[in-house]
Amino acid sequence: MPNLNIEPIRDFYRHSWAQNYGDTSAKETPEFWDTRAADFAAKAHSPEARQETLEFLQRFEWRSDERVLDVATGPGTFAIPLARMVKEITVTDFSASMLEQLQKQAVSEKVGNLNQIHGRWLDIEPPGVFDTVLCLNSLGVISTDSGHQPQLAEALQRLRDATGQRLIVLIPHADSPLNREMRSLLELEELSLERLRVAVLYFAMVDSGMLPDLQIIKRPFRWTFTSIDEARETLLVKGGVKDGQKFRDKFDAYLKTALQQDAEGRLCLSYQVSQALYVWNR
Secondary structure, eight states: OOOOOOHHHHHHTTSOSSOOTTOOGGGGSHHHHHTTHHHHHHHHTSHHHHHHHHHHHTTSOOOTTOEEEETTOTTTTTHHHHTTTSSEEEEEESOHHHHHHHHHHHHHTTOOOEEEEESOTTTSOOOOOEEEEEEESOHHHHTBOTTSOBOHHHHHHHHHHHEEEEEEEEESOSSOSSOHHHHHHTTOOSSOHHHHHHHHHHHHHHHTTOOOEEEEEEEEEEEEESSHHHHHHHHHHHTTOSOGGGGHHHHHHHHHHHOEEOTTSOEEEEEEEEEEEEEEEO
């Protein structure tokens, strides 16, 4: 049997999973998310977003006697609608404001089977073993410690140990967050950081004692901006484009046709993105 050297791969998944192009370590703090909690909640619980959440949850079978753990729940994007399908949901988040928004929504919708744990996933006491554990769009944040050091292996091991039957992990971008038209205009390479992360995360889960199913799915994604200038600068940064001036004219021309104005006067850009869905059954 060959002597496998897996340390180079482990080195790759020790990088900061919480940060994408243009992000800083501030994204790894509860204060960053506290200031965004109200806006996140308004978007997450809008009728359109709620329908998209329900369509995602309907990919899975849920039992009425099921106990679920939703790690880094945010404003309860998935926990609130799922609460009506299962016996009980325990949620964690290191942002007190996110949990406040969740509680507000739970009261509004008369959801009473939610238990909250306030704290960073790497710091809280293990909350027990649950039928299903969810880590949806939050792996980057929960795998970073309070000193801004990446701890993916420990975060995954904690998720594994809390899982009684199945673990569901969703990565919001399995490819560049920009759509195909934008990537072509900006001459971006096909092999993006996001694609590499999909492969390395699979290895990291295997390295943590799990053998998950992996599926690349398409889900809606929306940007909102106050101006074309903001749209251009944001998208160039998120795409990792360093020489934005080179593409400014043709990119602005594209944005003028692609952006749509909503009822509140904001500019919106909507399209399908690739997401990575990992499901491990114990």
